[in-house]
Amino acid sequence: MTACYTAQKVAAGIWHIWDPMGVGMTLLVGTQRALLFDTGYGLWDLKGFLQSFCPKPLTVLLSHAHPDHVLGALRLGESVSLHEADFPYLGRYSSQCMRQMNLDAARAKGLAPDSWACEHYLHAPMPGAVPLAAQRFDLGGLHVRVLPLPGHTPGSIGLLVEERELLLLADSWNPQTWLFFPECCPVERYRQSMRALTGLTYKQVLVSHDPFPRGEAALRGFIDGLTDQVLEGALPYRVPGHECFPTRCCEPVPQSPFIFDAAKWKPVRLKPHPGT
Ligand SMILES: [Zn+2]
DSSP states (O other): BBBEEEEEEETTTTEEEEEETTEEEEEESSSSEEEEEEEEOOOOOOHHHTTTOOOOOOOEOSSSOOHHHHHHGTTTTTOOOOOOOHHHHHHHHTSSHHHHHHHHHHHHOOOOOHHHHHHTTTOOOOOOOEEESSSSEEEESSSEEEEEEESSSTTEEEEGGGGEEEEEEETTTEEEEESTTTTOOHHHHHHHHHHHHGSSSSSEEEEETTTOOHHHHHHHHHHHOOOHHHTTTEEEEOOOTTTTTTTEEEOOTTTTTEEEGGGGGOOOOOOOTOOO
């Protein structure tokens, strides 16, 4: 089956691009420049797809170092920016072994990688990654603020597209939010990052594994629901393919599960008073 990216216009100058493997990336187009947030798996011609409707100079930001976000950079021929806290993971997650797993996964889904991927995907060099230095980008009529969100990985970031009141949270919030890989931060650090979002002005939220935007109230409910009591009540839950982790699952709000490594949740407990 021939696969192709699809693009959904979310707002003026904003396209959420869907990788057939099941992950999104977002293209922000100003009057002067464009910015691509994440790059997908890279099994199809991403550069050709982007140029078909946006010929402007492109800045590429990676939300974090996981393979479904970074390997599309193989198809762009542009340097990419990544928070320096995720640099230690980039080599492992863009390795030949990881690429082979992606090719196998695509074929298992019945999605044929394109001819370039069949020939070059395993061995193509990753474009240079540079530490993300800017805190705000001016694309021309569109200003984008970088939001550090340590949690899902230490160097995870989100973006606030100011004029569109749009938050981009990548894997920091998903239909299932995962915090169980070895590089994930403790749950408390993640919770601090998410609570820091509550002072921002936004109306819509885009995340990596949902093709459709969500409303501000849904994110607020998730953050408010991430209480000690809810975390303490999390039940053992095995994630297919990741059974080696002692994962637990809770629902801060209905149908928005949060799955974490039990070892990463150590609530602060008050010491018992002497003599009690
Ligand atoms: Zn991730």
